[in-house]
Amino acid sequence: MFNVLAVMSLVLCAAMVALWVRSYWTRDYVEHISPSTSVTVKLREGSVVWLKIEMSSPPPYGWEIGSRPISAGESSRDVINTPRLLEWEFMGVRYAHVRPTNGQFTLSTAAVPFWMLLCPTIAIPLLQVMRWAVRQERRAARRAVGQCAECGYDLRATPERCPECGTMPQK
Numbered sequence: 001m002f003n004v005l006a007v008m009s010l011v012l013c014a015a016m017v018a019l020w021v022r023s024y025w026t027r028d029y030v031e032h033i034s035p036s037t038s039v040t041v042k043l044r045e046g047s048v049v050w051l052k053i054e055m056s057s058p059p060p061y062g063w064e065i066g067s068r069p070i071s072a073g074e075s076s077r078d079v080i081n082t083p084r085l086l087e088w089e090f091m092g093v094r095y096a097h098v099r100p101t102n103g104q105f106t107l108s109t110a111a112v113p114f115w116m117l118l119c120p121t122i123a124i125p126l127l128q129v130m131r132w133a134v135r136q137e138r139r140a141a142r143r144a145v146g147q148c149a150e151c152g153y154d155l156r157a158t159p160e161r162c163p164e165c166g167t168m169p170q171k
Protein backbone atom coordinates (compact mmCIF):
# COMPACT_ATOMS: atom_id res chain seq x y z
CA MET A 1 0.00 0.00 0.00
CA PHE A 2 2.84 2.40 0.85
CA ASN A 3 5.88 2.94 -1.31
CA VAL A 4 9.35 3.99 -0.19
CA LEU A 5 8.62 7.67 -0.74
CA ALA A 6 5.62 7.58 1.57
CA VAL A 7 7.54 5.73 4.29
CA MET A 8 10.39 8.23 4.04
CA SER A 9 7.88 11.06 4.26
CA LEU A 10 6.40 9.62 7.41
CA VAL A 11 9.83 9.21 8.98
CA LEU A 12 10.69 12.80 8.03
CA CYS A 13 7.35 13.94 9.38
CA ALA A 14 7.95 12.21 12.73
CA ALA A 15 11.45 13.69 12.96
CA MET A 16 10.09 17.16 12.28
CA VAL A 17 7.36 16.84 14.87
CA ALA A 18 10.07 15.88 17.38
CA LEU A 19 12.17 18.93 16.41
CA TRP A 20 9.07 21.11 16.50
CA VAL A 21 8.35 20.15 20.12
CA ARG A 22 12.03 20.50 20.95
CA SER A 23 12.17 24.00 19.47
CA TYR A 24 10.10 25.32 22.39
CA TRP A 25 12.57 24.41 25.08
CA THR A 26 15.98 24.46 23.47
CA ARG A 27 17.93 26.24 20.77
CA ASP A 28 19.49 23.67 18.49
CA TYR A 29 21.62 25.30 15.86
CA VAL A 30 24.03 24.70 13.01
CA GLU A 31 26.41 27.55 12.33
CA HIS A 32 28.97 28.19 9.67
CA ILE A 33 31.49 30.96 10.33
CA SER A 34 33.82 32.37 7.72
CA PRO A 35 36.03 35.48 8.08
CA SER A 36 33.28 37.64 6.58
CA THR A 37 29.98 35.84 7.15
CA SER A 38 28.20 33.78 9.74
CA VAL A 39 25.23 31.66 8.68
CA THR A 40 23.08 29.95 11.29
CA VAL A 41 20.08 27.67 11.04
CA LYS A 42 18.36 27.23 14.37
CA LEU A 43 15.16 25.95 15.93
CA ARG A 44 13.15 28.60 17.62
CA GLU A 45 9.69 28.36 19.17
CA GLY A 46 7.93 26.42 16.44
CA SER A 47 9.98 27.75 13.56
CA VAL A 48 13.16 27.01 11.66
CA VAL A 49 15.16 30.23 11.55
CA TRP A 50 17.87 31.07 9.07
CA LEU A 51 20.20 33.90 10.03
CA LYS A 52 23.01 35.43 8.02
CA ILE A 53 25.31 38.09 9.42
CA GLU A 54 27.87 39.72 7.18
CA MET A 55 30.70 41.23 9.17
CA SER A 56 34.32 40.46 9.86
CA SER A 57 34.25 37.68 12.44
CA PRO A 58 37.14 36.42 14.53
CA PRO A 59 38.24 32.76 14.33
CA PRO A 60 37.51 29.91 14.78
CA TYR A 61 36.03 29.47 11.33
CA GLY A 62 34.08 26.49 10.13
CA TRP A 63 31.07 24.52 11.23
CA GLU A 64 29.55 24.39 14.65
CA ILE A 65 26.59 22.30 15.76
CA GLY A 66 25.18 22.76 19.18
CA SER A 67 22.36 23.47 21.53
CA ARG A 68 21.95 26.53 23.71
CA PRO A 69 19.65 26.93 26.66
CA ILE A 70 16.99 29.60 26.18
CA SER A 71 18.00 32.81 27.85
CA ALA A 72 15.46 35.12 29.42
CA GLY A 73 14.27 37.88 27.12
CA GLU A 74 15.72 36.20 24.07
CA SER A 75 12.48 36.40 22.09
CA SER A 76 12.25 40.14 22.38
CA ARG A 77 15.85 40.58 21.31
CA ASP A 78 15.39 38.48 18.21
CA VAL A 79 15.29 40.49 15.00
CA ILE A 80 12.64 38.28 13.47
CA ASN A 81 10.31 39.13 16.36
CA THR A 82 10.84 42.87 16.13
CA PRO A 83 7.89 44.22 14.10
CA ARG A 84 9.79 47.41 13.29
CA LEU A 85 12.49 45.46 11.45
CA LEU A 86 10.29 42.87 9.83
CA GLU A 87 10.13 43.38 6.10
CA TRP A 88 7.89 40.64 4.92
CA GLU A 89 5.48 38.20 6.53
CA PHE A 90 3.08 35.70 5.06
CA MET A 91 1.32 32.89 6.92
CA GLY A 92 4.01 32.75 9.57
CA VAL A 93 6.91 32.94 7.10
CA ARG A 94 8.93 35.97 8.11
CA TYR A 95 11.85 37.78 6.61
CA ALA A 96 13.95 40.66 7.88
CA HIS A 97 16.95 42.47 6.51
CA VAL A 98 18.87 44.94 8.65
CA ARG A 99 21.68 47.21 7.66
CA PRO A 100 22.58 49.74 10.35
CA THR A 101 23.77 53.11 9.13
CA ASN A 102 27.20 52.58 10.65
CA GLY A 103 27.60 49.85 8.02
CA GLN A 104 29.47 47.47 10.30
CA PHE A 105 27.28 44.51 9.50
CA THR A 106 24.36 43.34 7.41
CA LEU A 107 21.85 40.94 8.86
CA SER A 108 19.33 38.85 6.96
CA THR A 109 17.01 36.45 8.69
CA ALA A 110 14.04 34.29 7.72
CA ALA A 111 11.75 31.99 9.67
CA VAL A 112 9.52 29.18 8.40
CA PRO A 113 7.02 27.58 10.80
CA PHE A 114 7.27 23.84 11.33
CA TRP A 115 3.63 23.20 10.41
CA MET A 116 4.37 24.49 6.92
CA LEU A 117 7.34 22.15 6.55
CA LEU A 118 5.14 19.29 7.73
CA CYS A 119 2.50 19.77 5.02
CA PRO A 120 4.35 18.02 2.16
CA THR A 121 5.52 15.16 4.40
CA ILE A 122 1.93 14.48 5.42
CA ALA A 123 0.47 15.07 1.94
CA ILE A 124 2.40 12.26 0.22
CA PRO A 125 1.29 9.40 2.51
CA LEU A 126 -2.19 10.90 2.73
CA LEU A 127 -2.55 10.95 -1.06
CA GLN A 128 -1.46 7.33 -1.20
CA VAL A 129 -4.02 6.30 1.39
CA MET A 130 -6.69 8.13 -0.57
CA ARG A 131 -5.64 6.52 -3.85
CA TRP A 132 -5.63 3.11 -2.18
CA ALA A 133 -9.14 3.71 -0.79
CA VAL A 134 -10.47 4.78 -4.19
CA ARG A 135 -8.93 1.68 -5.77
CA GLN A 136 -10.46 -0.61 -3.14
CA GLU A 137 -13.84 0.92 -3.75
CA ARG A 138 -13.57 0.47 -7.51
CA ARG A 139 -12.51 -3.17 -7.10
CA ALA A 140 -15.46 -3.85 -4.81
CA ALA A 141 -17.84 -2.20 -7.28
CA ARG A 142 -16.48 -4.31 -10.15
CA ARG A 143 -16.70 -7.53 -8.15
CA ALA A 144 -20.30 -6.72 -7.23
CA VAL A 145 -21.37 -6.69 -10.89
CA GLY A 146 -19.34 -9.77 -11.89
CA GLN A 147 -16.40 -7.96 -13.42
CA CYS A 148 -12.68 -8.55 -12.95
CA ALA A 149 -11.58 -6.41 -9.98
CA GLU A 150 -8.33 -5.44 -11.74
CA CYS A 151 -9.37 -4.64 -15.30
CA GLY A 152 -13.18 -4.62 -15.35
CA TYR A 153 -13.54 -7.48 -17.84
CA ASP A 154 -16.88 -9.34 -17.70
CA LEU A 155 -16.23 -12.57 -15.75
CA ARG A 156 -19.69 -14.12 -15.87
CA ALA A 157 -18.54 -16.70 -18.45
CA THR A 158 -15.15 -17.34 -16.82
CA PRO A 159 -15.49 -16.82 -13.05
CA GLU A 160 -12.28 -18.74 -12.22
CA ARG A 161 -9.76 -16.60 -14.01
CA CYS A 162 -9.86 -13.32 -15.94
CA PRO A 163 -9.11 -14.07 -19.63
CA GLU A 164 -8.10 -10.46 -20.13
CA CYS A 165 -5.44 -9.90 -17.43
CA GLY A 166 -5.05 -13.30 -15.76
CA THR A 167 -6.28 -12.31 -12.31
CA MET A 168 -7.84 -15.07 -10.24
CA PRO A 169 -10.72 -13.64 -8.24
CA GLN A 170 -10.54 -14.40 -4.53
CA LYS A 171 -13.53 -16.26 -3.27
Ligand SMILES: [Zn+2]
Pocket: 148, 149, 150, 151, 152, 153, 162, 163, 164, 165, 166, 167
Ligand atom coordinates in the same frame (compact mmCIF):
# COMPACT_ATOMS: atom_id res chain seq x y z
ZN1 LIG B 1 -8.88 -8.77 -15.54
